Amino acid sequence: MVLACLALPPVVMAQSPSNPLLKPSPLPYGLPPFADIRDEHFIPAFEQGMAKELQEVDAIAKNPAPPTFDNTIVALEKSGETLNRAERAFGILTGGFTNPNLEKIDTEMSPRFAAHRDAIQLNPDLFARIATLHESRATLGLDPESLRLLEQYYRDFVRSGAKLSDADKTRLKGINAELAKGSTQFKQNVLKEINASAVLVDSRAELEGMSDADIQAAAAAAKAAGKEGKFLVRLTNTTGQPPLASLRNRELRDRIMRASLSRGARGGEFDNRAILTSMARLRAERARLLGYPSHAAYQIEDQTAGDVETVNRMLARLAPPAVANARREAAEMQALVDADKGGFKIGAADWALYSEKLRAAKYAFDEDQLKPYFEMKRVLEDGVFHAATQLFGITFKARPDLKGYSPDMRVYEVFNADGTPLALFLGDFYARPNKRGGAWANAYVPQNGLLGNRPVIANHQNIAKPPEGQPTLMTYDEVETMFHEFGHALHGMFSQTKYPRFAGTSVPRDFVEFPSQVNEMWATWPSILKNYAKHHRTGEPIPQALLAKVEAASRFNQGHATTELVAANLIDQAWHQLGPDQVPAPEEVEAFEQKALKKAEVEFPPVPPRYRGPYFSHIFAGGYSAGYYSYFWSEVLDADAVEWFKSHGGLTRANGDRFRDTILSRGDSRDAKEMFRAFTGHDPDIRPLLVRRGLDVPTGP
Numbered sequence: 001m002v003l004a005c006l007a008l009p010p011v012v013m014a015q016s017p018s019n020p021l022l023k024p025s026p027l028p029y030g031l032p033p034f035a036d037i038r039d040e041h042f043i044p045a046f047e048q049g050m051a052k053e054l055q056e057v058d059a060i061a062k063n064p065a066p067p068t069f070d071n072t073i074v075a076l077e078k079s080g081e082t083l084n085r086a087e088r089a090f091g092i093l094t095g096g097f098t099n100p101n102l103e104k105i106d107t108e109m110s111p112r113f114a115a116h117r118d119a120i121q122l123n124p125d126l127f128a129r130i131a132t133l134h135e136s137r138a139t140l141g142l143d144p145e146s147l148r149l150l151e152q153y154y155r156d157f158v159r160s161g162a163k164l165s166d167a168d169k170t171r172l173k174g175i176n177a178e179l180a181k182g183s184t185q186f187k188q189n190v191l192k193e194i195n196a197s198a199v200l201v202d203s204r205a206e207l208e209g210m211s212d213a214d215i216q217a218a219a220a221a222a223k224a225a226g227k228e229g230k231f232l233v234r235l236t237n238t239t240g241q242p243p244l245a246s247l248r249n250r251e252l253r254d255r256i257m258r259a260s261l262s263r264g265a266r267g268g269e270f271d272n273r274a275i276l277t278s279m280a281r282l283r284a285e286r287a288r289l290l291g292y293p294s295h296a297a298y299q300i301e302d303q304t305a306g307d308v309e310t311v312n313r314m315l316a317r318l319a320p321p322a323v324a325n326a327r328r329e330a331a332e333m334q335a336l337v338d339a340d341k342g343g344f345k346i347g348a349a350d351w352a353l354y355s356e357k358l359r360a361a362k363y364a365f366d367e368d369q370l371k372p373y374f375e376m377k378r379v380l381e382d383g384v385f386h387a388a389t390q391l392f393g394i395t396f397k398a399r400p401d402l403k404g405y406s407p408d409m410r411v412y413e414v415f416n417a418d419g420t421p422l423a424l425f426l427g428d429f430y431a432r433p434n435k436r437g438g439a440w441a442n443a444y445v446p447q448n449g450l451l452g453n454r455p456v457i458a459n460h461q462n463i464a465k466p467p468e469g470q471p472t473l474m475t476y477d478e479v480e481t482m483f484h485e486f487g488h489a490l491h492g493m494f495s496q497t498k499y500p501r502f503a504g505t506s507v508p509r510d511f512v513e514f515p516s517q518v519n520e521m522w523a524t525w526p527s528i529l530k531n532y533a534k535h536h537r538t539g540e541p542i543p544q545a546l547l548a549k550v551e552a553a554s555r556f557n558q559g560h561a562t563t564e565l566v567a568a569n570l571i572d573q574a575w576h577q578l579g580p581d582q583v584p585a586p587e588e589v590e591a592f593e594q595k596a597l598k599k600a601e602v603e604f605p606p607v608p609p610r611y612r613g614p615y616f617s618h619i620f621a622g623g624y625s626a627g628y629y630s631y632f633w634s635e636v637l638d639a640d641a642v643e644w645f646k647s648h649g650g651l652t653r654a655n656g657d658r659f660r661d662t663i664l665s666r667g668d669s670r671d672a673k674e675m676f677r678a679f680t681g682h683d684p685d686i687r688p689l690l691v692r693r694g695l696d697v698p699t700g701p
Contacts, residue, residue: 049083264614325559393417
């Protein structure tokens with residue numbers, strides 16, 4: 001297959017004498033040599049990597065020997081190492097440290113990668129060998145993990161179109177290329193729109209209520225944007241924005257909320273509506289081509305939920321009590337507004353501020369009282385790491401000799417309880433304009449039982465970096481997120497699968513969040529909290545009375561939290577349960593989403609969806625299309641598992657070892673439901689989740 005060369009300026013295309021992406025990294029654990037990687041290395045590495053993988057696949061497909069598990073399936077597992085190494089490094093940098101050159105490469109390469117994957121998965125000779133093995137699988141004498149691998153390869157190829165006619169394969173390739181291009185453009189637009197939608201504020205007085213550190217950060221952001229003397233409030237990629245919890249100026253709150261809600265749908269070069277509707281239509285067409293009624297049906301079939309009806313039932317069960325609670329919360333906040341003679345009806349821009357006032361009135365504390373006790377390095381080392389040591393026996397050693405792609409990154413070597421090396425862990429915690437929003441975990445080097453690779457895992461957040469010399473003080477949400485993402489890291493670091501296809505977090509989307517959500521429980525576990533929640537100046541532990549208030553408030557505002565998530569889930573399902581002829585026009589995007597929320601009786605203006613379609617990166621630029629429900633699905637498992645931990649002694653090595661053995665080390669080498677039953681001894685129960693979120697527990701099936 002001839003691939004066209006990307007036309008970029010000569011400086012980008014110039015090939016350095018030594019391309020570090022074309023060979024394994026010489027650094028410990030295979031850590032990517034970020035200091036040596038240049039933009040111009042990627043395209044040569046991609047092209048050589050694709051060519052090499054196609055040669056490897058061709059040799060497998062045309063092998064004159066009869067197909068065996070080793071010469072076909074294991075050989076496929078070992079293929080593509082050069083391309084995988086280059087793609088991982090590229091994905092790391094485009095997510096955390098991008099630049100215009102990388103964005104150009106991303107735009108051009110995404111459809112080429114789609115075509116490359118199609119060339120492999122639509123190879124008839126290769127599929128014939130896999131199908132032959134699959135047909136005789138019961139006679140091959142395979143161990144359970146190997147049998148699962150064979151079955152998964154067969155399933156993957158069928159779901160990728162291996163049984164289609166030649167004409168349908170040609171159309172499928174075109175759809176995949178268009179979707180790859182659209183997803184890349186959507187992702188880039190979201191990042192650029194976040195920066196373009198930052199709210200410029202003329203005077204410090206308008207920022208009343210914000211902390212001095214946040215005001216200084218806003219002043220520094222304005223100066224960096226060429227607006228010295230003013231203040232720039234940057235947005236995050238959610239509908240709700242952190243400054244809304246403290247700003248007293250209602251007009252400014254409204255400006256920020258309007259800017260947040262209109263992203264990607266206000267016209268201009270970063271408008272995502274046409275891309276969104278095109279992707280929804282293409283996904284629906286692809287699903288129909290493959291024999292499914294909708295993209296949601298296609299996606300969910302391969303998850304633990306199994307079918308669309310199961311997901312719809314879960315959301316229908318969550319929606320009524322969530323909205324009912326949100327309305328009660330709104331009424332309580334409206335009473336505060338009326339008592340202050342505010343003269344307005346509580347709206348989306350007011351919710352965060354007045355919920356904090358209500359929290360203070362009910363529990364006599366606010367978030368600002370907590371932040372002095374949550375200094376970032378202490379939270380990480382004395383909280384997150386300490387909990388992992390207590391639960392699993394693992395230890396951590398700082399490795400300042402090893403570097404990430406940013407000077408702010410932290411690198412640690414991780415050791416098993418017996419002192420043997422386990423993994424490398426990297427933390428990239430600060431927000432940057434060239435970093436995508438949110439928080440996530442990456443396997444920089446996945447565990448590979450065939451090659452003997454130990455894992456290199458990184459966590460990423462978007463915590464505001466304080467002015468030079470000041471401590472990084474975190475909100476409680478940021479603390480909880482740090483524990484959450486480290487749950488993903490543990491899942492990657494503890495992986496002990498034979499085959500890379502199953503390693504680490506390569507599990508169904510509606511199972512992947514389960515271990516990370518479980519890890520959040522240790523953020524408030526008394527012995528862990530006592531170890532890290534200390535005043536950044538005095539070292540005094542967080543007062544017990546304040547902790548009691550935090551615990552009492554744990555279910556506070558859960559109506560809002562659950563409703564905004566249910567609404568986002570309904571939007572995801574609304575787009576992806578359509579047929580190709582049902583997708584609305586770009587200008588009808590907002591009306592379509594509002595209609596979907598109204599139909600589900602979740603349309604409550606003071607609580608907008610956590611994401612609207614035009615900036616919903618999870619489903620249009622990530623791997624969660626028709627799968628955002630997985631956060632709820634995983635939380636059902638999480639809440640149930642947390643109850644198991646509590647009823648079996650909590651933070652003990654025995655419990656940690658059981659969780660590691662039955663869940664964290666297994667990757668996708670075993671059915672997810674079986675793993676859950678192996679850990680808890682029973683099928684998942686939704687009731688602990690409903691109780692946790694302070695929702696009425698419904699009766700019936």
